[in-house]
Amino acid sequence: MAVAEVSVQADTLDEEIQGFVIDYTITGVGHEFSRYLAQYRAVNLPDADYNLTVMERPSARWGSLIWVESEHREYYRSFIQPGRNSLKSLAEQAADQIDQRVQQYKIQSAFADTFDMEKDEF
Numbered sequence: 178m179a180v181a182e183v184s185v186q187a188d189t190l191d192e193e194i195q196g197f198v199i200d201y202t203i204t205g206v207g208h209e210f211s212r213y214l215a216q217y218r219a220v221n222l223p224d225a226d227y228n229l230t231v232m233e234r235p236s237a238r239w240g241s242l243i244w245v246e247s248e249h250r251e252y253y254r255s256f257i258q259p260g261r262n263s264l265k266s267l268a269e270q271a272a273d274q275i276d277q278r279v280q281q282y283k284i285q286s287a288f289a290d291t292f293d294m295e296k297d298e299f
Contacts, residue, residue: 197228206241206257206264207233213268214245221269222276229275245275252278 198215202208211231218225227247234242240258244251252275257267 195226195228196223199228199230202231202233202241202243204233204235204241204259206259207231207235207243209264210243210257210268210271213265214272217269217272218276222272225276225279227279245271247275247279250282252282 196218198211198218200208200211200215202211214229214231218229229252230246232244232246236242240256242254242256244255245253253271255267255271257264
């Protein structure tokens, strides 16, 4: 198998595995946030062609710091206190905000001058 054939197959595989929400949270609050985010995204943003990673750093004093990344770029960050009743609406707002920021980044990177750099160095 030639190198070009392997590259084409890898690109095809990358296109097929889009739209996932990967949960790297620790607490119940983090897991619920991630679940609500994934559910909202599956129903309201089904054509989202990027994967998200939800991460968490819990704190006994402040609650949980939750941030969401896509391709090693942070698109959302927030402190969530335990016992928060509006977790579902917060996750829905986050999903919309993340989608807008990802789309803005895609537009900016399409028009960026990267003559002497790779796309990921920008």
